[in-house]
Amino acid sequence: MTLQQLRYAVTIADCKSINKAATELFITQPSLSNTIKDLEEEIHIRLFDRSNRGIIITPEGEEFLGYARQMLDHYRLIEERFVENATFRKKFSVSTQHYTFAVAAFTQLARNFGMEEYEFAIHETQTRNVIESVRTHKSEIGILYKNEFNDKFISKILRDNELEFVPLFECKIYVYLHCENPLAAKGRIEFEDLQQYPCLSFEQGDNNSFYFAEEVLSTADYRQTVKVDDRATMLNLMKGLKGYTLCSGVICEELNGEEYIAVPLNTTETMSIGYIKQKKRPLSHLGQSYVKELLAYKDRVL
Numbered sequence: 604m605t606l607q608q609l610r611y612a613v614t615i616a617d618c619k620s621i622n623k624a625a626t627e628l629f630i631t632q633p634s635l636s637n638t639i640k641d642l643e644e645e646i647h648i649r650l651f652d653r654s655n656r657g658i659i660i661t662p663e664g665e666e667f668l669g670y671a672r673q674m675l676d677h678y679r680l681i682e683e684r685f686v687e688n689a690t691f692r693k694k695f696s697v698s699t700q701h702y703t704f705a706v707a708a709f710t711q712l713a714r715n716f717g718m719e720e721y722e723f724a725i726h727e728t729q730t731r732n733v734i735e736s737v738r739t740h741k742s743e744i745g746i747l748y749k750n751e752f753n754d755k756f757i758s759k760i761l762r763d764n765e766l767e768f769v770p771l772f773e774c775k776i777y778v779y780l781h782c783e784n785p786l787a788a789k790g791r792i793e794f795e796d797l798q799q800y801p802c803l804s805f806e807q808g809d810n811n812s813f814y815f816a817e818e819v820l821s822t823a824d825y826r827q828t829v830k831v832d833d834r835a836t837m838l839n840l841m842k843g844l845k846g847y848t849l850c851s852g853v854i855c856e857e858l859n860g861e862e863y864i865a866v867p868l869n870t871t872e873t874m875s876i877g878y879i880k881q882k883k884r885p886l887s888h889l890g891q892s893y894v895k896e897l898l899a900y901k902d903r904v905l
């Protein structure tokens with residue numbers, strides 16, 4: 604196995620076509636096909652399924668390409684550092700469901716380590732994308748929640764992809780809303796109280812399964828619902844439509860402001876917020892430091 608073979612395989616995956624990849628690599632299509640065939644025979648797995656429409660990456664190919672990309676990234680960094688004598692910048696990436704505290708912890712991490720020496724990335728995204736990003740090494744850590752309803756489903760996906768879930772906090776369920784919402788004055792909210800206001804939840808795209816929902820009680824019968832794609836829109840709708848969402852109660856006023864509050868929901872439901880990582884890969888120094896920043900919010904659990 605050579606770096607050239609890895610580079611060829613990754614280029615095919617990016618182009619989604621052997622012909623396009625051959626053009627980009629300035630080699631002939633038969634030569635590229637033979638190189639990939641030799642690689643597949645050496646590693647005893649099929650990377651791509653070929654069809655008239657192009658190529659489809661196999662499940663085994665997805666895993667292999669994740670490692671191949673990581674190896675090529677490391678090789679590029681070695682070249683930049685020692686061959687080209689360029690400035691060396693370590694990378695650290697996080698993918699997360701829409702949690703303000705995860706962004707705040709990331710912000711503190713970037714401040715602590717400085718952004719000249721490190722290249723940071725954070726992705727607030729859909730649940731499936733959080734899992735996929737960690738599986739393919741795009742992100743070292745993913746932040747999501749599990750509860751009694753989705754535990755078996757999420758745990759199976761993580762197990763099948765050799766990922767593990769590490770709990771951070773155990774939380775009760777709260778209603779998150781704008782301070783001008785009439786329900787904000789209540790000490791505790793009944794589920795029936797919510798029916799006259801829009802329930803806001805994050806869109807999960809093609810994977811819009813109840814099990815991927817970022818909000819607990821996703822199968823409950825809501826009279827009014829609105830799907831949103833980002834946290835800023837959700838906050839605007841909380842104010843403009845008197846909408847609400849269900850949350851963990853881990854509040855981060857320094858980012859969302861004091862206009863938004865969490866009121867306990869009268870339910871026995873709970874949720875466990877944690878992070879996911881590669882099962883066989885220990886956290887980097889940055890990863891460990893980020894988890895430490897996350898745990899600083901444990902005292903804010905209501």
